[in-house]
Amino acid sequence: MPDEPQKPPEPPEDRPPGGKTRREGGVATEERTKAKRPERYKVLLYNDDYTPMEFVVALLEQLFKKGPAEATQLMMQIHRGGKGIAGVYVLEVAETKVARVHRMAEERGYPLRAGVESE
Ligand code: TYC
Numbered sequence: 001m002p003d004e005p006q007k008p009p010e011p012p013e014d015r016p017p018g019g020k021t022r023r024e025g026g027v028a029t030e031e032r033t034k035a036k037r038p039e040r041y042k043v044l045l046y047n048d049d050y051t052p053m054e055f056v057v058a059l060l061e062q063l064f065k066k067g068p069a070e071a072t073q074l075m076m077q078i079h080r081g082g083k084g085i086a087g088v089y090v091l092e093v094a095e096t097k098v099a100r101v102h103r104m105a106e107e108r109g110y111p112l113r114a115g116v117e118s119e
Contacts, residue, residue, distance in 0.1 A: 038090045039090070039091065039118065039119070040088050040089065040090060040119045041088065041089060041090070041091050041094040041116045041117065041118055041119060042085045042087075042088050042094070042116070042117045042118075042119055043064070043085070043086045043087050043088070043089065043094050043097045043098060043101075043114060043115075043116060044083050044084065044085060044086070044114060044115045044116070044117055045060075045078050045083065045084055045085075045086045045101070045112070045113075045114050046078070046082065046083045046112075046113045046114065046115070047078050047079055047081075047082050047083065048110075048111045048112060048113065050110060050111055051105060051110040051111060051112040052110070053075055053079065055105075055108065055110060055112075056075040056078070056079075056112065057071045057072050057075050058071075059101065059104060059105075059112075060074055060075060060086060063086075063097060063100055063101065063104075064086045064087045064097070065087075074086070086101075086114070088119060091116070094116045095116060097114070098114045098115060098116055101113075101114040102114065
């Protein structure tokens with residue numbers, strides 16, 4: 001090999017995954033930066049005697065992205081058991097879903113109620 005200029009070796013990695021390492025007067029200090037999984041919340045749908053079954057199924061399909069079979073099963077579970085979990089989301093999304101359920105139901109004069117519960 002002809003003598004090519006040799007690169008000096010890379011310095012050791014200063015920031016390992018999961019935290020920052022700062023060099024302060026030769027002392028490495030750790031600072032945790034690990035992202036926490038955001039808390040999740042259940043959106044519950046409650047049974048009532050007046051909201052039509054077809055409306056609940058359509059709402060579970062449109063708003064909670066269920067397929068027709070799953071939406072029908074879940075609606076029947078709520079109808080028989082009093083309540084059921086329509087989906088699980090971060091808080092802001094869960095609250096928006098509840099507001100949409102209430103608005104869609106109120107627009108048609110149905111008493112359907114939804115709520116948020118921590119997982
Ligand atoms: N119990 C309603 C009926 O018999 C149907 C229904 C199901 C209503 C689920 C609300 O969250 C609900 N028409």
